[in-house]
Amino acid sequence: MSHYTRLADDFDRVWQFSPDYEDWMVEKIASGLSLQPNQTWVDFGAGTGRFTARLHALAPKLQTYCAEPDAAMCQQAAKRDGLRVIRADDQRFVTLMLQYDALLLKEVIHHLSDRQAFWQGIQHQLNADGRLLVVTRPQRSALALFEAAHDVFYRHQPSLTLLVAELEAAGFAVSVSEHTHSFTLSKVDWFAMLRSRFMSDLAAFSDDDIEAGIAELSQYYVGDAIDMADTLLFLQCQKK
Ligand SMILES: C[S@@+](CC[C@H](N)C(=O)[O-])C[C@H]1O[C@@H](n2cnc3c(N)ncnc32)[C@H](O)[C@@H]1O
Structure with missing residues (x-):
């Protein structure tokens, strides 16, 4: 069973750093994506669609x-109103x-199995001002x-320098910003995660x-x- 299939039922609960984490994240994405009424958009690798x-x-x-390749994640997303769920990984999606x-x-x-192919594929799919x-x-x-x-x-994880270079080479104008959410978790909760x-x-x-890693953290904190x-990191990429 894949990592995401195993986690699908519990994914939204385990990815919860603090009560205000989700609101904080939604606000940052909304301002970076600036969706306008009547537009069409894709959340790629959307998980449960949360x-x-x-x-x-x-x-x-x-x-x-x-868009999401894992069947169990797609099932969770399909329970939410208004979403059109497409089962696809990066290779199929483009x-x-x-x-x-x-x-x-x-x-x-x-x-992503081939980032360059993905950037080129979505360049073709994006509308002129995408x-x-x-x-x-x-x-x-x-x-x-x-x-x-x-x-x-x-x-x-690819480096930021590499990512920006790839995206610019694929025809995007890229602007980068960094945002930090600070929070406190009990050791019990963090170690359970x-x-x-x-x-x-x-x-x-x-x-x-994992237990050896937790012992290392227990000593440090x-x-x-x-x-x-x-x-x-938020990379806002405008199709040129
Ligand atoms: C860390 S989760 C992020 C989920 C969601 N975007 C979120 O922030 O809650 C990574 C997601 O990428 C999906 N994924 C894995 N391989 C993928 C691929 N090759 N193409 C697209 N999505 C993939 C996983 O199934 C999983 O839902």
Whole structure:
């Protein structure tokens, strides 16, 4: 069973850093994507459609596609009102006869099988004034991960410099901003998230590896709670 199939029923619960995290994120995406009434847009790699549905409600008469390869995630997304769910990974998606004004790529970049082919494919699908919003993290995440997890994360994540160069080469004008959400979690809750392997970068660690990582963090962070931050990069890309 894939990492995302295993997590699908619980995905929205385990990805919850603080009560105001979702609102904070929706506000940042909404201002980066600037969806207008009657526009068509795609949330690509949308997971359960949690953010898709929130954004769909922000402007009247939006045509909203939720594209996602995992069947269990698609089932969750299909329960939400107003979303058109397409089951597709990056390779299939760019072969579809679709046209849209905007595409959101949130926390998916590390899963794309061929980024250049994807950027070119969506350039063709985007309308003349189309835009892409990439939401991702810097290679060194601000989250309280143990060192081995930081290393895996770093290896899976393209550098910002590389990403901007690729997007510009694919014909986008790119503007980058960075936003940080600070929060405090009890060690009990954070360690439960690590044990649930809420991030795909944790999926390959054995139970023993996770417990060793938690022991490392327990020594580093004194007290019952951990103050940490989630720093995200927002790449606003305008079709030239
Ligand atoms: C970290 S989750 C992010 C989900 C959603 N965008 C969000 O922010 O809540 C990554 C998502 O990418 C999907 N995914 C994995 N491989 C993919 C691929 N090759 N093309 C598109 N999506 C993919 C996963 O199934 C999963 O739903």
